[in-house]
Amino acid sequence: MNAVFLDPEVDDATRRRLLYDGQLLVYSPRASTLALRDFARQMTEQAFAPLEPRTAQHALSVERYVAILAELKPRFIHHPTVKTLLQAMLRDFGCDPAATYFDVPRLRTATDGGYLTTGIAYAFHPHRDTWYSAPSSQINWWLPVYDIEPDNAMAFHLRYWTQAVRNGSRDYNYAEWNRSSRQAAAQHVKTDTRPQPKPEEAVELDPQVRLICKAGGVILFSAAHLHSTVPNTSGHTRFSIDFRTVNLDDVRGRRGAPNIDSECTGTTMGDYLRVTDLAHIPQELIERCEQEPAATTLRAV
Numbered sequence: 001m002n003a004v005f006l007d008p009e010v011d012d013a014t015r016r017r018l019l020y021d022g023q024l025l026v027y028s029p030r031a032s033t034l035a036l037r038d039f040a041r042q043m044t045e046q047a048f049a050p051l052e053p054r055t056a057q058h059a060l061s062v063e064r065y066v067a068i069l070a071e072l073k074p075r076f077i078h079h080p081t082v083k084t085l086l087q088a089m090l091r092d093f094g095c096d097p098a099a100t101y102f103d104v105p106r107l108r109t110a111t112d113g114g115y116l117t118t119g120i121a122y123a124f125h126p127h128r129d130t131w132y133s134a135p136s137s138q139i140n141w142w143l144p145v146y147d148i149e150p151d152n153a154m155a156f157h158l159r160y161w162t163q164a165v166r167n168g169s170r171d172y173n174y175a176e177w178n179r180s181s182r183q184a185a186a187q188h189v190k191t192d193t194r195p196q197p198k199p200e201e202a203v204e205l206d207p208q209v210r211l212i213c214k215a216g217g218v219i220l221f222s223a224a225h226l227h228s229t230v231p232n233t234s235g236h237t238r239f240s241i242d243f244r245t246v247n248l249d250d251v252r253g254r255r256g257a258p259n260i261d262s263e264c265t266g267t268t269m270g271d272y273l274r275v276t277d278l279a280h281i282p283q284e285l286i287e288r289c290e291q292e293p294a295a296t297t298l299r300a301v
């Protein structure tokens, strides 16, 4: 059973337990999320000026569009203000700042009508983040920069919370991916040949759930949920921010969502930064996660 919680008034430990059990949480915009949304808007609007970001694709060549994103996206990811806004947001959400670690937030685009679906604007096929070396305790935070609608949202395929999908994660190793593929994302304009852990059997995309929150609202879900990018037919580009968090006590205690079909190796654990001081996760824990198969994660208690 998967439930959708709207603005749940729970503490962070309870929230993590709900997420590890497969629940979806949706939060309305609040001051801390609106600050992040507005900063993203400001950067995006500057990058596309004098065009309006959501319709700029209709006035630009794909190559020009890619060039703008290739400059904008890394600038957003590494901007010190973005990190500060994220730290404030996680404190505001009641996450223990000494135990909560986050990775840098990505700015994503989903263009209308298949204009650009590869490389720097990769349209994600159905996947679990845990197929990509994410720990089972990873929580995904997803925030639309402008209002979304069902035609340009993200889809959850809830039946697969308990149903395994044969997939290519056995060939995926995060460190290997970083070495060989990631730097080349901006070069994949027309096609994308980089190896991705995809389903190796037919996935029934329907029924599916598309959560629609306001711009600056936040959707939280476990990294073990099967989700995908909805083919955008809305007429305009979707801009969204996403980032991930892990709680160190849960990593230590091997608490997280159940792993039912991920066989990847490696870990993304080295990417996370502590809310208090941007310190990395202790090296011995990263090494333990490198070596342990994902299946050793216990259920949340």
Ligand SMILES: [Fe+2]
Pocket: 124, 127, 128, 129, 227
């Ligand atoms: Fe994902």
